[in-house]
Amino acid sequence: MKAFVISGPQQAGVEDVEPPTAGPGELVIDVARAGICGTDIEFYTGEMQYLHDGQTSYPIRIGHEWMGTVSAVGEGVDATWIGRRVTGDTMLGCGECHRCRTGYHHVCEFRTELGIRGGRPGALAEQVAFPAHYLHALPDSVTDAAGALVEPGGNAWRSVEAAGLREGDRVLVLGPGTIGLLCAMFARAVGAEVHLMGRSGRSLEFARTFEFDGVWTEDDLPALRWDAVIEASNALHLPAKALELVEPGKRVVYVGLAGSPSLIDSRRLVLGDLTAVGILGASAGLAPTIRSYASGTVDPTPLIAATVALDEVAGVLAGERRSNAASGPKIHVEIAR
Template sequence: MRAFVLTGPGEGAVHEVPVPVAARGEVVVEVDRAGVCGTDVELFTGELSYLQTGHSSYPVRPGHEWCGRVTAVGDGVDPAWLGRRVTGDTMLGDRVCRRCRRGQQHVCEDRQEVGIRGDRPGALAEQLAVPVTSLHELPDSVDAALGALVEPGGNAWRAAQAAAVASGDRALVIGPGTIGLLTAMFLRAAGAEVHLLGVTAASLDFARGLGYADAWTRDTLPDLPFDAVVDASTAPGSPALALDLVEPAGRVVCIGIAGTPSTIDTRTLLLKDVTAVGVLSASPGLAPTIAAYRTGAVDPRPLVAATVGLGEVGAVLAGGRPPGSGAGPKVHVDPRLGS
């Protein structure tokens, strides 16, 4: 089958690789759609921290935002899974450690991460094999575009939950990229007044086009009390800015991650009596995200700027925009295109 393979920093191409076989407890999924994520870009550039720690190494087959249809099942798997439309958790714990037993497999020390960590091939391919325990079935109303947005949506759902907003509260999201805009959608669905803080005119104009009229730069941000601030950016100074901007007794949520250390003054954290929360993964948020997409409470399909084939993945990872792209921040891949 065809799969996109990274062989070194800045080096990637479509390769012919063996078709996956479902081991015991696993299924094989025919991929309908996969998203290109910032983590995939960091694998491409060589900047991902896992490459330095040894948790990831080249060659690697990326792709962890996906949906598809189950085409084969391994021993011990109910054949009723065959033909079902599914997506899956990125974080695959060892299922025996204390964290996994407590339902926290997403922080298992020995976890694999699909398409990222632990030599678990990803979904920028025609097929992939994953444990049946990681699957979430998709209803018919959640199409392929939405299905491949469940994983980033799960991260955003968790960030919005951590913000703990009530109807009428005011929230600020720093960074109007995919995760930031998804978080804004979940905050708005919870009844919050949502503001966005960004840098580029294009990203802020796109946010306004989604109905977020309160989209600002640092120079234009009004002096308002924010009950919660979500940092969804990659700027090392953003966590400190979030802490400065949040109301006393408010909440700061960190879901963006910088390439260099970020620092905050814990005296400010203490004296403002602020609750700070970090969000690593989508795992606990996948089911509620599917439910929100199913009901239409949140519809992130406008975020998808283009859908391309595997042969165009390298150009996208290098920062290119596919011809005819919309203004959204997300590019999807249909492995069947151009095959």
């Protein structure tokens, strides 16, 4: 089958590989659509931290935002999965340790991460093998495009839940990328007043098309009361800035990651009686995200700027952008068989 493989920094392309088989507890999925995210770009450039601390190595078959149709099942898997449209978790725990047994498989020390960690091949391929335990069915009302946006949506849903927002609260989201915009959508769905802050330019102009309550740069951000701040950027200084902005006694949620360590002042955290929450992965947010997409409460599809073929992925990772691409932050890949 065809699969996209990164063999080293700046070295990637489509290769012919052996198709997967469904081992015990697994299924084979015919991938229909997958998304490209910042993690994939870091693997292409060689900047991804997992490459430097030994948690993964080249060659890598990326792809962790995806949807497809089950075509085969392995031993112990219900055959009624065959023919169903599905997506799944990125974080695949060992299933045996204390963290997995108590609902924290996404931080299992022995986990693999689809297309990211531990050598498990990802979904930028015609087929992918996947453990049934971590699978989620997609209802007919969730399109293929939305299905491949469930994984980033789950990260955003968890971030908004961690912010503890109630109707009428005012939230500031830092970073108008895919996760930040999805955070803003989920926050608006719970009745919050939603503001975004980012750099000037195309990303802010695009954010304004959603008619949130405010879209700002750091220079023109008004001095308002922020009942929660969700930090969804990759800017080195904004984790500390989030603590300065948020109302005392309230919450800061960190879901973005800078390329190098970003520092916060714990004195500000303590003296403000603040709660700071880190979000890793979409796991607990996948099911509620699917429900939100299915009901139309949140529609993620305007975020898709373009849909490309598998043999165009290397160019996307290298920074190429179609001249006819829309303004959204997300590029999708349609997998042709």
